Amino acid sequence: MGLVGVTLCAALAVVVVLGITFAVALRVGRQAVIDVTWGLGFVAIALTAFVVTGGQADPLRRWLALLLTAAWGLRLATHIRLRSRGKGEDPRYEAMLARASGNPKAYALLHIYLPQGVIMWFVSLPVQVAMLVGGGLPWVMWLGVAVWAVGFVFESVGDLQLTRFRDDPSNKGKVLDTGLWRYTRHPNYFGDACVWTGLFLVAASAWPGVLTILSPAVMVWNLYGGTGKKLLEKDIGDRRPEYADYVRRTSGFFPLPPKRTR
Incomplete structure (x- = not known):
């Protein structure tokens, strides 16, 4: 699979992860759950890129990109989950949603999930490319x-x-x-x-x-x-x-x- 295919698969992984996160956020009534997902989203991207590229590039670089991203993302997600346990909504998201005009769910998707998803995909481009080069x-x-x-x-x-x-x-x-x-x-x-x-x-x-x-x-x-x-x-x-x-x-x-x- 070429670079375009890998980036599209990575984008799909972001959509899936954030879609699940949004569903969980609506269930628990807290948009702050996306902070836990931030690290997990990068892990999902790295794993997706690793799987779809098969063995077509340098195995050592591929494994390093996957393992280093996973170690960082899983540690961060665990830390934020433990830090936020038992707490209410993050004040940042409360302030954002207080300014919402119209449907607050649509506002959250547009102003919280979409920007974080785009940044997540863009920042992870080195990991995606590392799966392809030799x-x-x-x-x-x-x-x-x-x-x-x-x-x-x-x-x-x-x-x-x-x-x-x-x-x-x-x-x-x-x-x-x-x-x-x-x-x-x-x-x-x-x-x-x-x-x-x-x-x-x-x-x-x-x-x-x-x-x-x-x-x-x-x-x-x-x-x-x-x-x-x-x-x-x-x-x-x-x-x-x-x-x-x-x-x-x-x-x-x-x-x-x-x-x-x-």
Whole structure:
């Protein structure tokens, strides 16, 4: 199967996953279930592309693309599921649906599911292409695995440290500034960016994988200036004035030694 066929199959996988998610969301009355599906959708895309391409390309690159995507997606889905257990609707979706004009279900499909589905499909293009290419530069592929590993550690450890911090009642109202959070205000977002940069390098190690450069760029932009860091910090800053001091001394994205403040 060629690239067009693979991308169409990947798009179909996105539609199926988000369709099931929407049905579940209507049943439980919470659109926030799509946050759990975010990671699972990438796993479904990688598995679909792996299956439909058969053995027509480099087996090692194919398995790496599948396993690295699955490890990231399953961990993220599990983490978000545990974090949201027992909670109500996400305030972001409540605010969006409050602005809905007309049918709220149609509004949710158009403004929540459609954008996330398009981004999911576009960001995963390196994984789709990696299932088709052969040869290339092995050292670039292994560099991609190393960058992915750095990102996976940052994201996993950062999420674990934040969970433990929030679970301790004595930390209520405080700002986490230890561990990885001492060096970057968003170790999980930085890790996510590294994961998708690494997967891009796995694909870019052989032509035409390098042409998917815009996919990780979109993910990094979204994490840094879109709905990730920028939106989250605005919300925290509005609710917790002490966060401003943490912002002054801690890198916003890339891990750096903390600044000295008076």
